[in-house]
Amino acid sequence: MEKPETLEEFYSRKFQWIPESIKNDLGHFNIFRLEPYLEGNVKSVPYRRRDFYKVMLVTGASTVHYADRVYVVKKQALSFSNPLVPYKWDHLNAHNGGMYCIFNPHFFMNFGQIQQYEVFHPNGTHIFELSDEEASEVGKIFEKMLEEFNSEYKYKYDRLRNLVFELIHFGMKLQPAEVQVAHHRGNAALRIASIFLELLERQFPIDENHATIQLRTPSDFASQLNVHVNHLNRAVKEMTGKTTSILIAERLLQEAKILLQQSKWNVSEIAFALGFNEVTHFNNFFKKHMAKSPTQYRKGE
Numbered sequence: 001m002e003k004p005e006t007l008e009e010f011y012s013r014k015f016q017w018i019p020e021s022i023k024n025d026l027g028h029f030n031i032f033r034l035e036p037y038l039e040g041n042v043k044s045v046p047y048r049r050r051d052f053y054k055v056m057l058v059t060g061a062s063t064v065h066y067a068d069r070v071y072v073v074k075k076q077a078l079s080f081s082n083p084l085v086p087y088k089w090d091h092l093n094a095h096n097g098g099m100y101c102i103f104n105p106h107f108f109m110n111f112g113q114i115q116q117y118e119v120f121h122p123n124g125t126h127i128f129e130l131s132d133e134e135a136s137e138v139g140k141i142f143e144k145m146l147e148e149f150n151s152e153y154k155y156k157y158d159r160l161r162n163l164v165f166e167l168i169h170f171g172m173k174l175q176p177a178e179v180q181v182a183h184h185r186g187n188a189a190l191r192i193a194s195i196f197l198e199l200l201e202r203q204f205p206i207d208e209n210h211a212t213i214q215l216r217t218p219s220d221f222a223s224q225l226n227v228h229v230n231h232l233n234r235a236v237k238e239m240t241g242k243t244t245s246i247l248i249a250e251r252l253l254q255e256a257k258i259l260l261q262q263s264k265w266n267v268s269e270i271a272f273a274l275g276f277n278e279v280t281h282f283n284n285f286f287k288k289h290m291a292k293s294p295t296q297y298r299k300g301e
Contacts, residue, residue: 003207004049004083007104027107029160031145034058034098047088047262049205053120054081055167056100057130057138063090064127067254071127076135078128078171080119084205085126086258099142101164111161116194119171121201128174141166192232193239196221200248204255206273216252216275218244253289256282260298267294 007028011018022028034056047065056079064071064079066087071077076098081087083105108114118124130138145163148156199221203213215221221244222229236244252274259270271282286294292301 004051004205006051007102010050010052010102022104027104027109028052029101029103029107029149029157031099031101031142031149033146034100047086049083049086050081051083052102052104053083053114054100054102055079055164056081056098057135057142058089058098058100059135060091064088065090066126067258073127073129076130076132078130078134078138078167078174080126080168080171082115082120084120084201086262087126099139099146101142101145101160103164107157108161108164111158112165114164114168115198115201117168117172118175119168121197125171125175128171134170134174138167138170141170189235189238192225192227192235195225196232196236196244197240197247199224200251204251206255206259212273213252213275216248218248221248249285249289253286256286256294257290257297260294267298270294 005013007022008018011022019028019030057076058073058079059076060073061075062073062077064073064077064087066081067085105115114120119126141163145160148159148163153159199215203215206213215224218233219229222232225232233244236242236247240247242250256270256274259265259273260267263270265273267282268279271279274282276282276285283293286292286297290297
């Protein structure tokens, strides 16, 4: 699997320079305006992971490849991307621009856990089509960011972190109410479910530096959390509406599809990386969920 694009590579590719602040212990943050694309003059950006977060307001028709999903943006959208999941935007026509901010995980050290929000979960909603009124509201938040970023205010980075949270919550409120209501029930169950999801995500992405997963079953996670597996299952079902086994299977399937599409590993290597002792078990798992074999999926059959 191709290594994630680093901040250094991003700046070299986009601007041919690398800011010193990337090495800052306070973390890195920057904000940019999207220059309007001219038809026939669009540079292709590779489908890959980045090692930083990105929040973007973009206008114009687009196709977004995010993990194993494809989103179609008809007019304008707010998007959230994270270091766990590869993505690529294909602009279908000239657009009127937009704005985006980037930051590394260290920027939010000791300032809230942004990775807990669904907009940054691999199986969460990452692209939000916006009405004209919603796009105007989001645009105002980005303009505040830009103004603050260029100011001399001593605590401007705290203000910028708060504005990132404004964008996160703006997107979250666009989700159906039933998706969010479960997250306000029971602090103990929420804590257990949140830790389970964190442990699950910590095993990904699969690459040469993180070659195989260790936790594959509800019992594995329960042992790690030092709780009874039934207690874990109840908490996860209450908070997410899905069973622990289903969430594990969905995440394994998502990573399997990414590896089949983007890596040069053979099916046996992918099966081993995902914790399957036998390639036949992996083939049966994949066929059960996709109604085709891993090889057929890779070939686009």
